[in-house]
Amino acid sequence: MGVPGTMRAWRVESPAPIAAHPLKPVRIPIPEPQPGELLVRVLSCGVCRTDLHVAEGDLPVHRPGVVPGHEIVGEIVGGDLSDHHIGDRVGIPWLRSTCGRCRYCVRGDENLCPRSTYTGWDADGGFAEYATVLRDYALALPEGYTDAELAPLLCAGIIGYRALQRAAVPESGVLGVYGFGGSAHLASQVAIARGARVHVMTRGADAKALALELGAASAQGAYDSPPEPLDSAILFAPVGEMVPLALSALDSGGTLAIAGIHLSDVPPLKYQQHLFRERQIRSVTANTRSDARAFLEFAGEHRMHVTTTPYPLEHADRALADLEAGRFAGAAVIVA
Secondary structure, X not given: OXXXXXXXXXXXXXXXXHHHOOEEEEEEEOOOOOOOEEEEEEEEEEEOHHHHHHHHOOOOOOOOOOOOOOXXXXXXXXXXXXXXOOOOEEEEOOEEEOOOOOHHHHOOOHHHOOOXXXXXXXXXXXXXXXXXXXXXXXXXXXXXOOHHHHHHHHHHHHHHHHHHHHHOOOOOOEEEEEOOEHHHHHHHXXXXXXXXXXXXXXXXXXXXXXXXXXXXXXXXXXXXXXOOOEEEEEEOOXXXXXXXXXXXXEEEEEEEEEOOOOOOOOOOOOHHHHHOOOOEEXXXXXXXXXXXXXXXXXXXXXXXXXXXXXXXXXXXXXXXXXXXXXXXXXXXXXXX
């Protein structure tokens, strides 16, 4: 059963550069949960670069007038409860549903399901006071974190974790991290906890300072070379022209993982310089629920430092603009 009434929310009415204010504040009906869905009151919602891509039209429109936001911490207030209870705190991630029947789902690669859907793109997300989630895709949350700290874990953390897996960092290996926002600052902590030596290439003095504070071995400019050859690298910045830079920094047999859902065009690569000696590129496409559970279990066992900048719901548009301009280190979070 839903909660009657209306709620405040933000919609992408017409995708456009963020300076043109594509997000519009609206008052809309509180969603009615369908069979198999939970209704939650949004306690916090992280602001992800993917939300910016949806607002600006870098990602094609899937749901006209969609409410963005897919790093949602919520309190269950209704719906198809099953083994959940009113008042439980759950996470709502980017991955909203998969078919469960295709060859990708059957073999454990549900992130590649061609019929997968996504929160804040195919269905309304967390830039609102209430949201819904399919019961089987709601995530249990680790203890010891505030609502604001938990929100970035639900996409930035999970995707960073999958990117780290795809980067195939060897034991006691050297990892290069290109860009140091919400996802990178969490993935780096996992890598350091596993024994990797991490070098960060990023813009902004605050981001560099945060990287060093969290244990990075070095922090330099976004287009600078790391101080030693890299076994692995992760590109978090959605900048295609950085791909050749990262590949050139790899040692023989190194792997570059590209973490974003959107990337600007990659310039031509030179085989001898960028790919020879068995260097390779791997993309990252969403995540599986198994990834999510593994990362959140890690976060429960290793207290992570989550750097957040809070914004009230009425300033969600400002949060996206500040993200685009790189005005904060870590992650922005909309708080109730």
